[in-house]
Amino acid sequence: MGRSPCCSKEGQNRGAWTSLEDQILIDYVETHGEGRWRNIPKESGLKRCGKSCRLRWLNYLRPDIKRGNITLEEEDLIVRLHRLLGNRWSLIAGRLPGRTDNEIKNYWNTTLGKKVKGQQPKEKKPNPSVKTPTPIVVESSFTGGKASRCTKVLVSPQLHKVGKLDTSMTPTASMAKCLVNNAAIPSSEIDSKSFGVDFDVEELLMSDLSDSNFWKLCQFDGIEEGDKSVGTKDFWFTEEMLTD
DNA sequence: AATGATTTCAACCGCAAACAA
DNA sequence: ATTGTTTGCGGTTGAAATCAT
Numbered sequence: 001m002g003r004s005p006c007c008s009k010e011g012q013n014r015g016a017w018t019s020l021e022d023q024i025l026i027d028y029v030e031t032h033g034e035g036r037w038r039n040i041p042k043e044s045g046l047k048r049c050g051k052s053c054r055l056r057w058l059n060y061l062r063p064d065i066k067r068g069n070i071t072l073e074e075e076d077l078i079v080r081l082h083r084l085l086g087n088r089w090s091l092i093a094g095r096l097p098g099r100t101d102n103e104i105k106n107y108w109n110t111t112l113g114k115k116v117k118g119q120q121p122k123e124k125k126p127n128p129s130v131k132t133p134t135p136i137v138v139e140s141s142f143t144g145g146k147a148s149r150c151t152k153v154l155v156s157p158q159l160h161k162v163g164k165l166d167t168s169m170t171p172t173a174s175m176a177k178c179l180v181n182n183a184a185i186p187s188s189e190i191d192s193k194s195f196g197v198d199f200d201v202e203e204l205l206m207s208d209l210s211d212s213n214f215w216k217l218c219q220f221d222g223i224e225e226g227d228k229s230v231g232t233k234d235f236w237f238t239e240e241m242l243t244d
Numbered sequence: 245a246a247t248g249a250t251t252t253c254a255a256c257c258g259c260a261a262a263c264a265a
Numbered sequence: 266a267t268t269g270t271t272t273g274c275g276g277t278t279g280a281a282a283t284c285a286t
Contacts, residue, residue, distance in 0.1 A: 014255085014256080015254090015255075015256095015280085016254075016255080016280085017254090017255090035272085036271095037271080037272070038270085038271060038272085050271080050272085051256085051257090051271095051272080051273090052255075052256080054272075054273080055254085055255070055256085056254090056255085058273095059254075059255085060254080087275065087276085088274090088275090089274080089275065090273075090274060090275085101273095101274075101275080102253080102254075102255090102275095103253085105275075105276085106252070106253050106254085107252095107253090109252095109253095109276095110251065110252055110253080111251095111252090246286105247285100247286090248284105248285090248286085249283100249284080249285075249286095250282105250283080250284070250285090251281105251282080251283070251284085252280105252281085252282075252283090253279100253280100253281090253282100254278105254279100254280095254281100255277105255278085255279090255280100256276105256277080256278075256279100257275105257276085257277075257278090258274105258275100258276090258277100259273105259274085259275095259276105260272105260273090260274090261271105261272085261273080261274095262270100262271085262272075262273090263269105263270080263271075263272090264268100264269085264270075264271090265267105265268085265269085265270095
């Protein structure tokens with residue numbers, strides 16, 4: 001027996017939301033707050049599944065949604081973040097106040113993706129006589145497979161210093177393992193200054209770490225244990241990184 | 245003005261992590 | 266530790282809007 005569907009499709013409205021449905025959802029969220037999406041259809045009488053309610057709220061009804069065209073600055077930021085993070089739309093959206101992951105994803109798929117592709121220099125035919133080392137840097141997104149949700153990676157205080165390493169040095173997979181493997185960080189060392197950072201380990205290995213600028217780009221100082229803001233949506237970057 | 249092609253974007257789907265019992 | 270439920274994410278779809286002929 002497989003998973004039960006997220007909600008029964010019978011008797012549910014589908015397709016575009018009506019203004020009445022929007023109002024019911026707004027009223028419900030204003031009264032009860034976000035979350036508990038599953039309960040919304042039961043408690044509000046909306047004929048929509050919880051998942052649909054969540055999506056509608058996050059992508060359209062939230063009061064802090066920014067409407068209107070994406071500015072050049074935002075566009076530039078998206079391109080940079082996408083280069084660093086790949087198709088991690090929610091992470092990217094977290095850096096663009098008022099923009100949703102869906103909006104950014106759509107914008108990328110319809111506009112930016114094409115632009116960026118068009119900008120890329122024509123691929124040179126590799127000279128077979130010249131052996132080039134296998135590149136570690138994977139350009140842009142991780143199209144192979146779905147990105148799994150990030151798992152917490154503990155970075156010990158000592159590891160902050162990685163940023164001071166010779167940036168010409170190419171981090172290796174084993175280095176990355178050191179960073180991401182708890183075994184490499186004795187629990188006694190995981191003190192109050194250690195903190196969790198959301199990373200996908202595989203991606204860390206594949207591209208983030210291989211970017212020699214990566215550690216310069218992350219701003220770790222000032223994040224305290226228990227700081228709930230250090231989460232998926234709160235990636236810390238320096239202004240330097242975001243502005244080249 | 246009509247029609248077919250293309251683009252846009254809101255909504256849906258399935259999967260996997262997180263959470264609860 | 267296990268199992269079932271809920272939430273969040275990224276990929277995809279399809280209707281509506283826009284453009285080209």
